[in-house]
Amino acid sequence: DTAVSQTPKYLVTQMGNDKSIKCEQNLGHDTMYWYKQDSKKFLKIMFSYNNKELIINETVPNRFSPKSPDKAHLNLHINSLELGDSAVYFCASSQGQPGNTIYFGEGSWLTVV
Amino acid sequence: GDSVTQMEGPVTLSEEAFLTINCTYTATGYPSLFWYVQYPGEGLQLLLKATKADDKGSNKGFEATYRKETTSFHLEKGSVQVSDSAVYFCALHPTGTASKLTFGTGTRLQVTL
Numbered sequence A: 001d002t003a004v005s006q007t008p009k010y011l012v013t014q015m016g017n018d019k020s021i022k023c024e025q026n027l028g029h030d031t032m033y034w035y036k037q038d039s040k041k042f043l044k045i046m047f048s049y050n051n052k053e054l055i056i057n058e059t060v061p062n063r064f065s066p067k068s069p070d071k072a073h074l075n076l077h078i079n080s081l082e083l084g085d086s087a088v089y090f091c092a093s094s095q096g097q098p099g100n101t102i103y104f105g106e107g108s109w110l111t112v113v
Numbered sequence B: 001g002d003s004v005t006q007m008e009g010p011v012t013l014s015e016e017a018f019l020t021i022n023c024t025y026t027a028t029g030y031p032s033l034f035w036y037v038q039y040p041g042e043g044l045q046l047l048l049k050a051t052k053a054d055d056k057g058s059n060k061g062f063e064a065t066y067r068k069e070t071t072s073f074h075l076e077k078g079s080v081q082v083s084d085s086a087v088y089f090c091a092l093h094p095t096g097t098a099s100k101l102t103f104g105t106g107t108r109l110q111v112t113l
Helices: none
Strands: A004-007 A010-013 A019-025 A031-037 A043-050 A053-057 A064-070 A073-078 A087-094 A108-112 B003-006 B011-014 B019-021 B023-026 B032-038 B044-050 B056-059 B062-065 B075-077 B086-093 B107-112
Touching: A004 A087, A010 A019, A019 A031, A019 A087, A019 A108, A031 A073, A043 A064, A043 A073, A053 A064, A073 A087, B003 B086, B011 B019, B019 B107, B023 B032, B023 B086, B032 B062, B044 B062
Parallel strands: A010 A108, B011 B107
Antiparallel strands: A004 A019, A019 A073, A031 A043, A031 A087, A043 A053, A064 A073, A087 A108, B003 B023, B019 B075, B032 B044, B032 B086, B044 B056, B056 B062, B062 B075, B086 B107
């Protein structure tokens, strides 16, 4: 069973479109995240939710809107996609105290053309 | 702010060679330290971690020791295999209540026969 699963794995879309990436974790964790990996492989946190509440929002354009319907899900919606949004987006989760292992999904490869 | 510095890649080694990938960090307090690995076309996997000074994390023949005095967490393996070819990320999780991993820029390892 996949611990952190995200869909779709690959997404190619045109500029200006709106798209969503879904994420689910079956680990019973209380904290979920979205990370972005750019073309140079640099990884940076975007958002973090704890028990469905937003706790980290790292200077992300407001075209990006995370939504957490419950502790096991954290979806990422992106409006008016731009070329610079092309990246790999990783969902992740962890439990409890800071410093506990963060488990990552397999990534969603987004290409904006 | 917190930061992680990794050695520039790519690192190219012959099979059975000794591997060292340097990682140093800047953080207040006593962060937890991690190494993650990303195989081609895949997501991030936790390789090993250490949560306090002088701890040694180990997995799959890889080791790293948390050195508070030198603020380092260098990754080592005595004999690399072709299957170890991947991008390796050093990361830290700061002390405090907000869960957030800060990643280094990643080091690509290429192992040849």
